[in-house]
Amino acid sequence: MKMFNSLLEKATEFGGRIPSYEKPKGTFTDPATSEYHMSLIFDHVAHCQITLPVVIDKAQGSYLWDVTGKKYIDFLSAYGCANQGHCHPKVLEALTTQAQKLPMNSMVTHHSALGPASKHLTEKFGYDKILFMNSGAEAVDSAILTARRWGYQIKKIPNGEATVLFPKNNYWGMITSSRSGSDDPMLREGAGPLATDAVRFDFVGYDDVEALEAKFKANPNICAFIFEPIQGHAGNIHPKPGYYARVRELCDKYDVLMISDEVQAGLGRTGKLFTCDWESIRPDMITLGKALGADFLPVSALLANDEIMDLWPPGSHVSTYGANSLACAVSVAAVDVLFDEGLIENAEKLGKVLEEEFKKYDYPFIIQKNCGRGLFASLQFKDYLGCLTVCTSMLEKGIMVLPGPGAYLKVMPPLCITEEEFRGALKILKECLDEYDEKGKLGLFTSGSS
Numbered sequence: 001m002k003m004f005n006s007l008l009e010k011a012t013e014f015g016g017r018i019p020s021y022e023k024p025k026g027t028f029t030d031p032a033t034s035e036y037h038m039s040l041i042f043d044h045v046a047h048c049q050i051t052l053p054v055v056i057d058k059a060q061g062s063y064l065w066d067v068t069g070k071k072y073i074d075f076l077s078a079y080g081c082a083n084q085g086h087c088h089p090k091v092l093e094a095l096t097t098q099a100q101k102l103p104m105n106s107m108v109t110h111h112s113a114l115g116p117a118s119k120h121l122t123e124k125f126g127y128d129k130i131l132f133m134n135s136g137a138e139a140v141d142s143a144i145l146t147a148r149r150w151g152y153q154i155k156k157i158p159n160g161e162a163t164v165l166f167p168k169n170n171y172w173g174m175i176t177s178s179r180s181g182s183d184d185p186m187l188r189e190g191a192g193p194l195a196t197d198a199v200r201f202d203f204v205g206y207d208d209v210e211a212l213e214a215k216f217k218a219n220p221n222i223c224a225f226i227f228e229p230i231q232g233h234a235g236n237i238h239p240k241p242g243y244y245a246r247v248r249e250l251c252d253k254y255d256v257l258m259i260s261d262e263v264q265a266g267l268g269r270t271g272k273l274f275t276c277d278w279e280s281i282r283p284d285m286i287t288l289g290k291a292l293g294a295d296f297l298p299v300s301a302l303l304a305n306d307e308i309m310d311l312w313p314p315g316s317h318v319s320t321y322g323a324n325s326l327a328c329a330v331s332v333a334a335v336d337v338l339f340d341e342g343l344i345e346n347a348e349k350l351g352k353v354l355e356e357e358f359k360k361y362d363y364p365f366i367i368q369k370n371c372g373r374g375l376f377a378s379l380q381f382k383d384y385l386g387c388l389t390v391c392t393s394m395l396e397k398g399i400m401v402l403p404g405p406g407a408y409l410k411v412m413p414p415l416c417i418t419e420e421e422f423r424g425a426l427k428i429l430k431e432c433l434d435e436y437d438e439k440g441k442l443g444l445f446t447s448g449s450s
Contacts (some may be wrong), residue, residue: 034068038053052395052402054066054400059086059295060087061414062417062418064086064400071398072398072399073399073424075411075412075425076401076410078290079264080264080265080376080412081293083267083338083343083414084295086414088416091295091330092296093333094330095330098113098325098326102325103326104321107318117332121301124335125286125303126282127286127304128309129305129309129310130301130302130303131146131317131322132300132322132327132331133322134298134321134322134327136264136287139263139289140226142302143224143285144164146304146309146311147223147226148162150257150308153311154311155223155255157221157223158221161200162221162222164224165201165203165212165225165226165256166201166204167203167204167205167207167228168205170206170226170227171231171232202222206234206237207237209246216254217254225256225257225258227247227261228261229260230270230275230373232265233405234406236376236404237370238371241279245279247281257308259287260276260286261287262275262287263287264289264290264376266288266291267290267334268338269347270347270373270375273344285302285304286302287301287303288301288302289301291338292335293327293330294337297327301331341416344415347375350417351373351376351377353426354375355372357426358377361379361430363437364440365382365386365440366379366381367382375412376412377410379409381408384407386407387403387408389436394428399428413425
């Protein structure tokens with residue numbers, strides 16, 4: 001496709017990275033063209049998003065259609081928002097039914113959807129209480145604030161000294177606090193002054209339990225360790241087996257709250273309800289988001305038991321849209337679909353299919369394979385341009401995929417994808433890898449790209 005070829009040409013000019021999109025040249029009046037919409041977006045939307053030259057018009061199940069009518073199998077799932085599949089009819093019914101009754105309410109009163117939804121979800125999730133928010137960043141921010149209250153009231157950390165520890169290369173949003181809580185230069189550049197030191201955020205290597213224990217030993221004022229059980233933004237990076245169990249042991253030993261950020265990794269994505277379930281580990285708190293809204297609404301949540309959540313006094317933490325009636329209805333339906341339709345089990349089954357497929361890959365340009373836990377996997381290329389080239393070929397052949405930071409090709413389809421659909425998509429992935437490998441053998445790429 002012309003747009004994809006142009007993307008590759010520009011990426012070469014920009015050192016092998018997707019450049020900020022440019023306004024299509026010419027005048028476009030036909031809404032059935034990508035150029036028409038991209039021109040409007042360029043003129044009227046802030047240029048802070050790295051975007052493929054595709055304009056999606058509709059979605060259903062595991063499929064997307066762009067404005068030209070081209071159909072794609074979705075390998076992105078809106079970064080994990082669409083675990084249940086796009087436009088799931090049961091979630092849509094829950095949304096429209098509630099919207100016709102009470103779409104929004106003031107938090108100065110209770111509403112009839114909140115109690116039943118909270119009871120249903122806490123029983124499903126196995127925690128005493130839930131705190132509804134909207135975005136994943138808000139959920140993690142709420143976890144930080146909750147952990148500090150626990151640190152001061154229960155651990156007796158001196159006031160103002162509570163430290164929160166994060167793994168390096170973590171990601172939990174784009175707001176000021178989450179940028180402060182990340183060591184990613186792209187998130188920090190131009191955003192300062194950041195509050196890393198003032199709010200006592202610290203960092204430790206991911207999947208490095210020795211370094212984690214050293215941090216705990218050195219600072220008795222650490223109140224919480226907040227980590228992604230699989231690092232999504234960094235490339236769907238899986239830790240070594242036993243990592244969650246060892247983190248739990250160290251948090252217990254040094255009286256630190258273990259907080260699993262499952263905004264992207266949770267709700268069935270890895271073939272378990274929560275990723276830490278792979279090692280039968282129960283964190284003190286869990287953050288959820290993305291798939292909790294089932295591709296319909298922004299809904300996030302913090303889970304904890306009474307001894308932690310009840311440290312909040314009334315009126316001390318509220319959100320205008322948090323726990324709104326639409327969010328309650330949608331989140332209940334979203335979680336029920338995961339259980340009732342066997343989507344968690346399907347993710348585990350297809351994760352094994354993917355793992356077997358990855359074992360066959362022996363390409364000189366693939367330097368790392370991340371798989372083994374559901375449909376949250378990736379391939380890391382030697383360089384970004386190589387990853388982008390293969391992704392572009394996949395887009396042309398009808399697989400919606402994005403090369404992530406660090407030259408990772410991510411595999412994250414909706415959990416409703418059938419085995420036949422998935423194997424068909426993997427066949428296309430293999431074809432694109434083979435084509436790129438053959439071009440490398442013919443000397444059509446530089447040594448760094450092949």
